[in-house]
Amino acid sequence: MADIAYQEGNYFLALEKYQKVEIRDMHSCELKYKIAKCYLKSPFKVKEALPYLKYLIQNDCDDVAVDYLYFYAHVLQLQHNYIEAINYYNEYLENETTLKKEFDDVELKIKQCENGIKLGSIQSSSSETTAIMDIPINTSYDESAPIISKRDNFIVFSSKRQVDSYNYVYGDQYAFLPKDLESADRDIYLSYRKGVQFSHPYPQFDGDYREIYPLYVEDGSYMLLYIEYPSDAIDKGNIYETKVKKGRWQKPKKLNSKINSNHTEKGAIIANNGTTIYFSSNRPGGQGGFDLYKSIRVGKDDWSKPINLGPTINGPNDEVFPYVHNDNKTLYYSTNGILSMGGFDIVKSTKEGANWSRPKNLGAHVNSPFNEMQFSQIPSKRYSYFTSDRQDQQSVGGKDIYAIFKPVHKMKRAIVTGKIKVLKNGQSLPITLLVKDNSNITYKKYVYDPSPDVGKFFMILPPSKNYSIIIKYNDSELYTLNIDLPKDTYRYQLDKEFELKEIEVFNKVVGYDVIPNETRFEVTTFDELKNQNQEEVTDARYDALLMLMEMIVDRTDKDGLANLNDLDDPIKDISLPNTSNTSNSPDPYYTPLLDLIEKAFNEADPSLLTSLDSVRGDQGDKVVKVPSLNLKQNVIVEERYYFPEKEFDISTENKLSLNELSTFLKERDNIVLDVVWFSSEDENKTLSSVDQLNEMRMNSILNYLAAKGVSRWKYHIKNKTIKTSQDNACILLSVRIK
Amino acid sequence: MKKHFQDISFKKLLLIISGFIFLLSIENAHAQFDEYERKAAMVNTFAKFVNWPTKAFKENNKLVLGILGDDPFGDVIDNMFKNRYVNGRQWEIRRGNSIKDLKGSHIVFMTQGFSNDEIKSLLSEIYEKNNSFVLTIGDNIPNFCKNGGIINLTPNGLYTLNIVSANKAQLTIDVKLLNLASDIIPYDPD
Numbered sequence: 061m062a063d064i065a066y067q068e069g070n071y072f073l074a075l076e077k078y079q080k081v082e083i084r085d086m087h088s089c090e091l092k093y094k095i096a097k098c099y100l101k102s103p104f105k106v107k108e109a110l111p112y113l114k115y116l117i118q119n120d121c122d123d124v125a126v127d128y129l130y131f132y133a134h135v136l137q138l139q140h141n142y143i144e145a146i147n148y149y150n151e152y153l154e155n156e157t158t159l160k161k162e163f164d165d166v167e168l169k170i171k172q173c174e175n176g177i178k179l180g181s182i183q184s185s186s187s188e189t190t191a192i193m194d195i196p197i198n199t200s201y202d203e204s205a206p207i208i209s210k211r212d213n214f215i216v217f218s219s220k221r222q223v224d225s226y227n228y229v230y231g232d233q234y235a236f237l238p239k240d241l242e243s244a245d246r247d248i249y250l251s252y253r254k255g256v257q258f259s260h261p262y263p264q265f266d267g268d269y270r271e272i273y274p275l276y277v278e279d280g281s282y283m284l285l286y287i288e289y290p291s292d293a294i295d296k297g298n299i300y301e302t303k304v305k306k307g308r309w310q311k312p313k314k315l316n317s318k319i320n321s322n323h324t325e326k327g328a329i330i331a332n333n334g335t336t337i338y339f340s341s342n343r344p345g346g347q348g349g350f351d352l353y354k355s356i357r358v359g360k361d362d363w364s365k366p367i368n369l370g371p372t373i374n375g376p377n378d379e380v381f382p383y384v385h386n387d388n389k390t391l392y393y394s395t396n397g398i399l400s401m402g403g404f405d406i407v408k409s410t411k412e413g414a415n416w417s418r419p420k421n422l423g424a425h426v427n428s429p430f431n432e433m434q435f436s437q438i439p440s441k442r443y444s445y446f447t448s449d450r451q452d453q454q455s456v457g458g459k460d461i462y463a464i465f466k467p468v469h470k471m472k473r474a475i476v477t478g479k480i481k482v483l484k485n486g487q488s489l490p491i492t493l494l495v496k497d498n499s500n501i502t503y504k505k506y507v508y509d510p511s512p513d514v515g516k517f518f519m520i521l522p523p524s525k526n527y528s529i530i531i532k533y534n535d536s537e538l539y540t541l542n543i544d545l546p547k548d549t550y551r552y553q554l555d556k557e558f559e560l561k562e563i564e565v566f567n568k569v570v571g572y573d574v575i576p577n578e579t580r581f582e583v584t585t586f587d588e589l590k591n592q593n594q595e596e597v598t599d600a601r602y603d604a605l606l607m608l609m610e611m612i613v614d615r616t617d618k619d620g621l622a623n624l625n626d627l628d629d630p631i632k633d634i635s636l637p638n639t640s641n642t643s644n645s646p647d648p649y650y651t652p653l654l655d656l657i658e659k660a661f662n663e664a665d666p667s668l669l670t671s672l673d674s675v676r677g678d679q680g681d682k683v684v685k686v687p688s689l690n691l692k693q694n695v696i697v698e699e700r701y702y703f704p705e706k707e708f709d710i711s712t713e714n715k716l717s718l719n720e721l722s723t724f725l726k727e728r729d730n731i732v733l734d735v736v737w738f739s740s741e742d743e744n745k746t747l748s749s750v751d752q753l754n755e756m757r758m759n760s761i762l763n764y765l766a767a768k769g770v771s772r773w774k775y776h777i778k779n780k781t782i783k784t785s786q787d788n789a790c791i792l793l794s795v796r797i798k
Numbered sequence: 799m800k801k802h803f804q805d806i807s808f809k810k811l812l813l814i815i816s817g818f819i820f821l822l823s824i825e826n827a828h829a830q831f832d833e834y835e836r837k838a839a840m841v842n843t844f845a846k847f848v849n850w851p852t853k854a855f856k857e858n859n860k861l862v863l864g865i866l867g868d869d870p871f872g873d874v875i876d877n878m879f880k881n882r883y884v885n886g887r888q889w890e891i892r893r894g895n896s897i898k899d900l901k902g903s904h905i906v907f908m909t910q911g912f913s914n915d916e917i918k919s920l921l922s923e924i925y926e927k928n929n930s931f932v933l934t935i936g937d938n939i940p941n942f943c944k945n946g947g948i949i950n951l952t953p954n955g956l957y958t959l960n961i962v963s964a965n966k967a968q969l970t971i972d973v974k975l976l977n978l979a980s981d982i983i984p985y986d987p988d
Contacts, residue, residue, distance in 0.1 A: 544831060546831075546832070546835075644881050645881055646878075646880060646881040646882045647877050647878065647880065647881075649877075650835070650839065650877070650878040653831050653835065653836070653839045654839050654842060654843065654878075654882075657836075657839050657840060657842075657843045658843055658846070660978065661843060661847060661974040661975070661977070661978060662974065664974065664977040664978060666956060666978050666980075669840075669955045669956055669978060670954055670955040670956065671955075672831060672836050672955055
């Protein structure tokens, strides 16, 4: 009777009967073998088979199939005891028996054990953690196929729980669920995210299914799903699609025969803006077992002939449940081939040009010797979900849903915000900012210029660096502010206002006076928050910051949005200070401070020391030239004064011009005058009479300027050779910014 | 039992976030570089403008800074001085609560918290030997230079300097250090 129950798959009853008989017949190898085989089918307690299998080994039982060696190795493998497992797999291989060996995948199993050893010894470079999802997402029944929405606001999954029962957990007293607790219900459930938890899940379909699970969900209004109706052959369900209409899912519609073949399909996902479907099928013509295929959408409801993804992805074993990340460059799927450490493992391949890279196992922090499959992920990659039937201290029972959490690396970015305004005649000017660090790297991403009205600016920069913020107006660099972001800064508030006055000489605007007011700034670091017991606040604020970034980027910077995730990825973030840097260079963050102090000593300027608590480079008024002037660098005014032949007296017209120039020069300390007189080229260095006249003309001008109150230190005398006819009988006055 | 899908509107999200930002704004005025970053940088610069006799250095040729008392620098001074050289010499930083702990230091930075008598006794312990070659720097310690210390940092960002104590310690002080001292004490406390 127990044998019949076993053959019918009623392992609960079979185990109960075998154990009753075992009490009377304690030394029966056959009984031990049968009990072990029952436990091997247990969704909760496979490891209970170990003592029975060990008994068979220790007693050299030859009246049962030698497969017990294989089973023993298999259970050891499930317990992560890979070395012992390899030994027993080898023993099974080497055992000479007249009985037929049932299993021919021993070499693959040994290879998988070797993978287990290798992957277990690799420390995960990421700080990802995997944890089982709480009740009521998981129950003692099978939960599988977690498909997370792109915005991480809801999850759909399949559950075999009793629809109308809330008794989900039965503890660990059962090897199999008893008959009265068995559930014939199958449905897809939906649960909304509630903070870090998920709300109570609700069933979405109300039908009679042998199997139903979601494959892909889009915006909560479209779903791909696998359904096996009772009328279908066992394990021969099909892929369906459904849409939401008036808040309800429509009756699922089967995809056409290009996708649903006469064979079996396991997993499908729509990618690339709905244009491509990836799916798994064991149809003939592949690399063996289940293979991954892709097909392109043709018209509204049709698909192109499926293309096998090729031998890099598909092998002689099974490849199932493909998942393509939003970037369309990362493919996750499950395989029970040579990349696995046992059962199905989730692997990842990235697109390199037109080809997929060699897939890699996600590692021991995700996979186990049990089956991991049905992977899904949110676009930021912070949360991923998968199904596993592993049996460990975490597991609730049968298949469970697990979440992988990739923590955000906090304190990596500082918000620099505040107001920078440049006012001209009381009106705010549209200005732009150019941000460079002390390695002269320009920061463009996440640098948002001041708004034209109130001057509010926003930028996200790595801390522990010194930056120059160059304020530009109409291509003129008006001013440079140097700021230092201490490590652990999370906010640097900077407020600065300038007044811009036009400099007018000879009736034209030649430059601007830039007059800064006092700089106001505040640095807030994480340390201060910690001192105030506000760690939680910090977390929340960072979450808010990330959201804020997402919004700002969404509105103004598509490229920035696409790369936002890289902010969390220290590997992709080249701008971050490299903490593992073992080079012999000093921390550049302190270099400006040390340079400034040294400068104070070298120039004997105590004001530099006493003003160390202000913003560096905040050095008062500045003159900026109009960029459109066709003059040499820093020159804002250039005027030629011509004299009649043989005369050196200044004409009345020129005197008026010089008066204006004198007034301009006297008002400012930050400009100088170059007085250029021209002479002919002479190898003997002697002055010709014409040259002497020119020198006298220059002296006339200098005397006139002196009479008008222009100090001697305000000008430099330069002599140049006559190059063109316009240099004849002429004195050139050139005003330049110091 | 079925639940339909819904979205949080953009406006609602914006409202939530601005609420967050408003609630969590914490006002904390700060200097560009904080006090002990500035003081550490001053110590580094002092070392550049003080000349020690060659015999003050051991084989490894390192310039040893000893911090006496409760270290106010944290990891700032380690980060700032790491891989920086003063006249070709690498820094070594030691911390201790007694002169004995800091034996072999070329600079002793005396932190706040010592009494006047303790300062006197610590300074005399440092300078009791003829060949001490130690530049003593006080962290704004009252009467530090009058009690025989060489440099005392003052709250205005400058320092006072006792040139006689420096001479006694056989240290040559560059004129640039004298230029910026807010006060120079020209006498021997003894």
